[in-house]
Amino acid sequence: MSTLTKPNHIGRKISRIRELRDMKQEALAQALGISQQTISAIENSESVEEERLIEVAKALGVTVEAIKNFSEEAAINYFNTFNESPNNYFGLNHCTFNPLDKLMETVEENKKLYERLLQSEKDKIEYLEKLLQQK
Structure with a gap:
């Protein structure tokens, strides 16, 4: 079973949030004081211990709940709301x-x-x- 079809694959959720924040594994590893290989292992893990999850959430600038409840569909819907604004041109708000x-x-x-x-x-x-x- 692939990680994309497992809804509670915490490691994959961490990976996607990190990518959405335009952060490399090396940067996250440095923020946590661990190696890039450890980040890779975390992102490949289906579950992550709570203490480590708290540290990762803090380094990513999100809450633990945001990681646990993250879904691709919700993220896409969130970003699509920016395109529905009538004063929005090419993803930028119109100057007043x-x-x-x-x-x-x-x-x-x-x-x-x-x-x-x-x-x-x-x-x-x-x-x-x-x-x-x-x-």
Whole structure:
């Protein structure tokens, strides 16, 4: 019987969650302070002791219940909900502001700051000239 057809194959669930989080076995192993081979063995195990499962869940940033209740179908349904939003284009939410307007605001702010700096430098030069004339 393959691991894909066993609904409670904890190791396979750990593997799929790790893959969905874009994490390599080496990274998970390093987070747990164990070897990559040990991670491979865990992912091939149908059951994992509770203490180890708690450590793995913490390293993956999920709860133990999330691992135990994980299913491919639920994960697919979860990610498909993002595509059902009417303001969603290519998986990204539509901006509520015009990015070019924001850019122009930044340009104007920089221009004002530059003008203040320039005025400050003029004031400094004027002050230094007065000091030189007094000597």
